[in-house]
Amino acid sequence: MKTGNGDIELAGIVKSYDEGRTYAVNGINLKIPDGAYCCLLGPSGCGKSTILRMIAGHEDPTAGEIVIGGENVVGLAPVERRTAMMFQSYALFPHLSVRDNIAFALRVRGQSKAERYRKADEMIEKVRLTELADRLPGQLSGGQQQRVALARAAITEPRVLLLDEPLSALDEHLRIRMRSELRSMQQDLGITFIHVTHTQMEAIALADMVVVMDKGVIRQSGPAREIYSAPKDRYVAEFIGGQNVLSGKVGKVNGARATMLGASFSEIAIPLPSGRHLEAGQPLDIAIRRDDIELKPYAEKPMLAEDAASVEGTVSAIEYQGNYVKVMLDAAGEDEFVAFVPERKFFENNLTVGEKVLAVWQVTHTQVMA
């Protein structure tokens, strides 16, 4: 059911209100390849939904171009763009049955009842709602409603499907199930999906491409793994989570290594990223993955390997998480410093709150950020 090229390019998109006094979106440049599953991720009010609505054609950008399949679509109606949108509330028509909801796009095109019902029934079968075809939306569960909304959008054979917080109306359990359904639906249809969410785990689990936004601008975009393991700056690292962020100043620079000094910790060895120039005294943020950190008894400090970096701290809290144990240290001053210790390993040498420990990681696992 592949229907034309759904690659998207946003060039210099600006959306301002009150004659330029407030910006919802401020200079977005983004390329999304055809057939990609792209997640726009950010806190509420960061402009992600506005971008979605501009791609859908429900709002016009103040400046900039939206190019879909090589054609500037600004000013075109949603149908002419061949985009379809799935609303956060699903927006199913309450007075129409599931079948009539799904057939709606065909009805407004003037297709005969027989023809549109035949196509709608095919789509209904695809989303496994055949027994519920004659129900009204009010009689369906949240997950079923989502499938109807998906089918109703997909029947227009769009090249881009836009999903506005599609999972936020569902409970935790259902959310994870519908998440994988969305993903397999996208692979079935083979079209571009753009999915707006404020949940990091959702974005990381689903997307080929994650776009992290803040206050109307893109902070970082790239594959999920890159966003998670190599955040560009403090904002991205903290928003995605799973990282300890340390702030300090560059100390000595020495070949492939450098050191960082901070207010709450002594010298930390950091790698020197290729293509970057660090100068002594320059302020710096680094990120270390919480699962890369090993906790050792404080006494082992002199015995650390050459390629290890460490900070010392006292255990301030311990949380059991099942497959790992979350150990919080007061090692980084104001910033949270957490180690995710594998469950079995934790109970080999049971730590207690108040104990002084050494948090150790490999220097090469350090992400040096802006």
Added chain:
Amino acid sequence: MNAPAKIHAKAPAKGHAIRPRANGRPWTFYVLAGLFALYLIALYGPMFSIYILSFQDLKGGLVFPMRGFSLHWFEELFYQTRTGDFSGSFRRSIGLAVLVTIITVVFSFMAGLAFRKRFWGDTFVFYLMIGSLVAPGLVLGIGIGLAFTMMGLQASWYTSALGAQLSWTLPFGILVMFAVMSRFNNDWEEAARDLGASAAQRIWMVVLPILAPGLVAVALFGFTLSYDEFARTLQTAGPLNTLPLEIWSMTLNVTSPSLYALGTVSTVVSFLIIGISLGSIALIQRQRAAAARSGE
């Protein structure tokens, strides 16, 4: 012998322990219930007296006791001879109410859609509306009547009275519409647009069907408010009376139970209208359910 019987008697009481006993109501309940009963009697007593007295026989008067039972005074109504122009005023009132209903529904619907967004002067328009709602009806009617005289126009039920009544029914209808619109999800309209529906298709296929029950409620309001409107119509109806005006003038010069018969008939019409409205709302809902069941 005594002991087991006692236990047996206690057992059911245990089962009902959670529920309050039938006579477990506080004394305030009886005081309030008594007040409520008095209220009902005061509210419906006089009305029902009139309905009953309208069936007086020929020899009967305006007060109890009933002297026999007949439909004589209802017959009397339809002859203009003694009582007044009942059928004419009835037709005018119905005609006026239908006109008012149509205008109220159309404009309330459009206002409901318009007021979803802010527009220039929206607060001003809203206060104007509330203003005409709270303005004393009699004064407003006199004003409109005077204005017609000054302009040298003949006041009549389908011009000046229509305008005067709309000053009352339109704000009402729009307020009802606000309540109806508060449950309207704007995403519905946007979704329809997203699926390719034109502006007309959005109204016809999505907005109107979803709002239909609410519009019936607005129509019911418009009709009943107009049908028994008195204050605003008094000075604006012109030479030909509407039904409430006719009843009023009859109270001044008719001294027979046909006055009561008129009251009974107009009440029956009111209830018919309410029944038709509620029935049509139920019908809309049943049709939807049926359409949903059969699917075809």
